[in-house]
Amino acid sequence: AQSVTQLGSHVSVSEGALVLLRCNYSSSVPPYLFWYVQYPNQGLQLLLKYTTGATLVKGINGFEAEFKKSETSFHLTKPSAHMSDAAEYFCDLMNRDDKIIFGKGTRLHILP
Amino acid sequence: EAQVTQNPRYLITVTGKKLTVTCSQNMNHEYMSWYRQDPGLGLRQIYYSMNVEVTDKGDVPEGYKVSRKEKRNFPLILESPSPNQTSLYFCASRPGRRTDTQYFGPGTRLTVL
Numbered sequence: 103a104q105s106v107t108q109l110g111s112h113v114s115v116s117e118g119a120l121v122l123l124r125c126n127y128s129s130s131v132p133p134y135l136f137w138y139v140q141y142p143n144q145g146l147q148l149l150l151k152y153t154t155g156a157t158l159v160k161g162i163n164g165f166e167a168e169f170k171k172s173e174t175s176f177h178l179t180k181p182s183a184h185m186s187d188a189a190e191y192f193c194d195l196m197n198r199d200d201k202i203i204f205g206k207g208t209r210l211h212i213l214p
Numbered sequence: 215e216a217q218v219t220q221n222p223r224y225l226i227t228v229t230g231k232k233l234t235v236t237c238s239q240n241m242n243h244e245y246m247s248w249y250r251q252d253p254g255l256g257l258r259q260i261y262y263s264m265n266v267e268v269t270d271k272g273d274v275p276e277g278y279k280v281s282r283k284e285k286r287n288f289p290l291i292l293e294s295p296s297p298n299q300t301s302l303y304f305c306a307s308r309p310g311r312r313t314d315t316q317y318f319g320p321g322t323r324l325t326v327l
Contacts, residue, residue, distance in 0.1 A: 134312055136316075138318075145218075145319055148315045151313070151315065192256060201259060201262070202262070202272075202316075204257040206254060206255055207256045
């Protein structure tokens with residue numbers, strides 16, 4: 103069965119520090135992977151996605167993620183955290199029968 | 215403006231009283247989907263639709279119905295709501311291909327007493 107695991111339901115980083123949010127997946131075929139961000143009381147919006155091609159994917163707001171097939175990972179990073187990055191982040195997987203599987207989410211806290 | 219709209223945004227109801235949450239998109243998207251979001255569980259897919267008259271179950275379809283009679287609308291129906299269906303519900307749409315981005319509605323917060 104396919105699954106998405108996000109390590110750490112809460113992550114705290116200092117403003118200006120590196121952000122690393124972890125996502126591991128399980129899939130029998132190469133998946134399509136997405137990262138979404140949810141700000142308080144809002145819907146989700148796409149940060150970035152991996153479909154095929156370049157494994158390092160750049161997204162909005164300075165975020166990027168690298169697809170590593172050997173590690174079945176798609177971790178999200180940002181070199182320098184900003185207070186406005188405080189939100190909940192979701193990794194999700196699209197499989198071949200069009201079902202979408204989300205991770206449980208990671209809430210990012212930015213410390214001043 | 216391209217958007218996904220949901221109504222109502224907030225709803226408090228009682229056990230067993232049928233309700234419908236509407237979802238509409240103005241982007242001519244083929245694929246539409248319903249999710250519920252619960253603390254600690256993330257988003258779970260309820261139903262999805264690849265196109266008009268084509269629907270399929272997601273991970274948590276029990277207690278829900280959907281229909282797709284028109285491309286733009288994808289209502290979620292709770293025939294006999296129960297308290298365990300208290301949740302935040304999101305509708306989403308995408309153009310069609312699996313690589314396409316999903317666009318999410320603003321959410322409907324449902325409380326079943």
